[in-house]
Amino acid sequence: MSPNPFVATQLRQLIYYNLDNDLVPNALFLAGRLHGQEPRNPDAAHLLALCNLRLGRLKTAYDYSKEKAWRGQHLGCVYVFAQTCLGLETYQEGIQALERARGLWAGRNYWNKHSEISRRHLPDAAAVNCLLGKLWKASGEVKKAVVCYVEALKLNPFMWDAFLDLCDTGAEVRTSNLFRLTPEMQSYMLHAAAAASHGAAESHPLRAPTVANRSVSHAATPGHDPFNPSTRNGADPGLNFGGSNLFSRLNEGVEVFNEAETPIANLGPYEDNSVGDTGGIPALAAPRAPIRKKNLQSFSADSGMRIPKMKPLPVDSRSKGGSEGPEVSELSQPIGQINHKRTVSGQVSQASGSTRQDPNATTRRSVRLQNANTASKPTRPDSKMSSSSNRDPELKEMREIRKTVRATGVRSRTGTTSTVARVVSGDRKPTEMTDTNTRDIRDSRGSRTTTSTVVNAPQSKAHPNDGAREIEALQILLDLLSKIGAGYFHLSRYQCAEALRAFETVPMQQRETPWVLVQMAKANYEGQRYSEAEEMFRRVKKMSPSRMEDMEIYSTVLWHMRKETELAYLAHELIEADRLCPEAWCSIGNSFSLQREHDSAVKCFKRATQLDPKFAYGYTLQGHEHVANEEYDKALYAYRCAISAEHRHYNGWYGLGKVYEKMGKYDIAEKHYKAAAQINPTNAVLIVRIGVVLEKMKKTQAALAQFTHACDLDPRSALSRFKKAHALMKLRRLNEALAELEVLKDLAPDEANVHFSLGKVYKMLKDKGSAIRHFTIALNLDPKAAQYIKETMETLDDDDDDDDDAYDDDHNDI
The missing domain is CATH 1.25.40.10 (Tetratricopeptide repeat domain)
Structure with a gap:
């Protein structure tokens, strides 16, 4: 017995259902059944690998997707495989797989093709470029990563993740150039708006079923794919005019009417294929098909009435296809003939039992529509026709549809009458009209103007400027992203x-x-x-x-502010929320560090890096605690791990410089400080440390330049002004040093070192009274340094200019 192909179809539908509802274990089980049903199908392998990836089982997803990914047979397998390579740190394998399958994803663009009822479970070029950039960045190829990120943003400016990574690489970015409408987006939205304004009337006479009915029918259809629907009905405005599923979703259930001169022929609720996976912007609808003359003749014969000859209709070029051909000849029907004939909709129905009628009887509405240029004559209703139409409900429904066509018809060039060609439909079932519209049409049979007004009322819902409004909405979003992106870009630098x-x-x-x-x-x-x-x-x-994100920075802020209680409370709050969060362990470590329990702090920071080996800031804080314990070798290892995890982590470079400075290797310390300052050129502390090591290498003039630059960066920095004043004192520029110290006295009036330095300057200026006064203030502020201050006071008459006093700046750790 041959296998039933619908089994695999049903399994796929169930897998998509469970993935959509985040029931990944269910989806994984069903994906296993599908893979067993079709072991050689790459789509089955993709779904099985995707479910394992969603569950965090990277190695299993890697194994299931590897074979198809290396062969480049299935884009989904390649994409899942590359994602697992990113997590498993086998970056080159993922890069090679994506590059090998470039022909599968290059040129794809699924922007604006995702909605609540439509999915694309395969990536497009923007998504693949973003993943490729992550792989290149992780492997250390920053320049190649930048190229991929830029390409992703060109294809889709809403790819925010690519923008963040691009900024983190240190690349120069102009947000105004990145976050702007692409030409493809503008063209797409304008075409969609044109479709909304010109295609609604063509789908209105024979509308698709309601949303509820469609959902029921799709649920029962074996081949229905909620991620990438294979069928969409013919009345879908997004389908008829090349629009996306999002466009269809926004316009479903809204009655819109077209203003084109000729309705589309053969427009019915037949289902058609959705937009394929070729990417790009969908094309507009095909030209309107001309009306077939045989349909007109069969309809006239079926109507059971004599049709008078009609004059040619004056039409313009847009409706030329529907008016070509000779005039319609007069047709007759034998009396009493009852045959099975097809109606306009294609259904079999009984012909009318009576055909003879009064010459003055009312002609059919379709004939009057085609004979719109002739003058209307007052007529009387024919009782036989009324009874016949009542006995034929299908014919009656078709008449109602024709009334709608007449009401929504386009004016002729003079604007006084309607010239509407016949709608030739292949629909197997006449579309139901709303009760309100049907009642309004029936009540207005005697008034042509009233009917047109009533039916055209919903036309106001399709605003002619919808395309411009859509573009305006996109521009608002892009402006918002540009402003936020500009802030993040400046912050990254x-x-x-x-x-x-x-x-x-x-x-x-x-x-x-x-x-x-x-x-x-x-x-x-x-x-x-x-x-x-x-x-x-x-x-x-x-x-x-x-x-939890960025809470380690919050804990460091509290550490700098010496708020032990708030920091301890934050640490307990975070650890209770998630014990496996590295940010929580960093907060606990900072709390121990503030209490000078450095060993306990080191344990907490190690735990944070165990939970996240790429957590650079955890390594940096760990290194700071090792420096406090004078464990310089361990500190060097911790700082190097931080730089390895994130190359642009300037805190790690600063830590290395500080360790080498304490070890007396000033030239190596200078190199690391400069590397940190190159990443963060606006940090005054980094510039001060460069000046300090230069000063220790007896390069006082170069050190003064660094201190001056630090003061320019942060005029409120007491450390910068203090070091600048000391450099000026060494260079014997005493008046400048005194001016800096006077400013510093206002910034830090209770700092003993400031008053001690002022005393030394006044001593060098031979102002003994002022020198004694400031030495005394320093002695009162710092009694622990009483012996050193008294020794300096005793040498007021000496010319000793030794100013090797220390300034405690340990609290300036980054």
């Missing part, structure tokens, strides 16, 4: 002030969201405005109490 200004331009309802607030908090943190950063992080926690 540590241009904190520019980032905050960019985020301030975001609309209020979007700015007051957790993601934007977190970016603004990070910008304040990088700018060492810890109070503002804390306030924003507090608002984020109020909006999203379970948020």
Whole structure:
């Protein structure tokens, strides 16, 4: 017995159903049955690998998709295989598989083809380029990754993930050039709008079934694919005019009428194939087919009535195909002949039993429509025709449809009469009309103007400027992404002030969201405005109490502000929410570090890096604790792990420089500090450290240049001004040093080192009174340094200019 092919079809439908409803274990079981049913089918292998990937079983998904991916037979298998390679860190295998299958995905574009009722379970070129960029970036090929990300954004400017990764690579980006409508998008939306305005009337006389009926019929159809539907009915405006499933979804159930001069022939609810996987923008509808003359003759014979000769209809070029041919000759029907004949819809029906009629009897509506240029004559109804039509319900329904056609017909060139060609339909069942429209048409048989007005009322729903409004909506979205993207780009380059200004331009309802607030908090943190950063992080926690992302930065902000209670509370709150979250363990480690329990802090940071081996900041914090314990070898290893996890992690480069500085290797420390400053050129602390190592290498003038640059970057930085003042003192530029110290005294009035330095400057200027006064203030502020300060006071009469005093800047760790 041959296998039933519908078994595999039903299994696919069930798999898609479970995947759509996030019932992945069910989908995995059914995918196993499908793979057993069709072991050589690449689609079955793809679904089985996809289900394992959704469940996080990377190695299993890798095994099931590898064979088909290496052969390049199925794009889905290749894409799943590349995703598993990214997770398993076998980057080159994924890159090779995607490049080998380039012919399968190059040129595909599924933008605006996803909706609530339509899916595309295969990727397009933008998605593949984004994944390819991630693989190149992970393998260290940053330039190739940038090329892939840019290509993805060119195809789809809404590919936000590609933009974030592009910024993280350090590439120079102009957001205004990235987030803009592509020519394909503009063309697509204009064509869709044209389809909405010109194609609705052609689908209205024979509309598709209602949404509810379609959903029921699709559910019972074996071959229905909810991700990529293989069938869409002929009245679908998105199908008739090359639109997407989203366009169809937006327009289904809305009665729209066309203003074209000739209705489309053979327009019925027959199902047609949906837009294929070729990508690109769908083409417009094919030209209208001319009306076949034999249909006109068969309809006249079936009507059981004599049709007078008609004059040729004056039509323009757009309706020329429907008016070609000679005049219709007069037809007759034998009396009493009762035969089975086909109606216009193609159904078999009984012909009318009576054909003889009064010469003055009313002609059929279709004839009057075609004879619209002739003058209307008052007529009387024919009782025989009425009784005959009542006995034939199908003919009656067709008459109602013709009335609708007449009502929605297009004016002639003079605008006074309607010239409508006959709709020749292949529909097997006349489409039902709404009760309201039918009642209005029946009540207005005596008034041609009233009928047209009533039926055309829903036409206002299809606005002629819908295309422009769609483009305007897309432009609004792209402008929003451009503003947010500009802020993130500046933040990725540590241009904190520019980032905050960019985020301030975001609309209020979007700015007051957790993601934007977190970016603004990070910008304040990088700018060492810890109070503002804390306030924003507090608002984020109020909006999203379970948020874990970026909470390690929040804990570091609290560490800098020395808020032990708040930091401990945050750590407990995060660990209770998710014990397997690395950010939670970082918060606990910061809490121990603030209490100077460095060993416990190291354990917490190690746990964080175990949970996420790519968590660069966890390695950096671990290195800081090793430096506090003077375990420099372990600190070097931790900082190197941080740089390996993220090459642009400037904190790791700073940590390496600090370790080498403490080890006395100033030249190596300078190189690492400069590498950190190249990544983050706006951080005043990094510039100060470069100046410090230069000063220790006796390069005072170069050090002064670095200190001056640090003061320009952050005029509020007390450390920068203090180091600048000391460099000026070494260069004997005492008045400049005194001016810097006076400014520093206002910034840090309770700092003992500031007053001690002022005393030394006044000592060098031979101002003993001022020197004694500032030495005394320093002695009161720091009694622990009383012996050293007293020794300096005793040497007021000496010319000793030794200023090797230390300034405690350990709290300036990044």
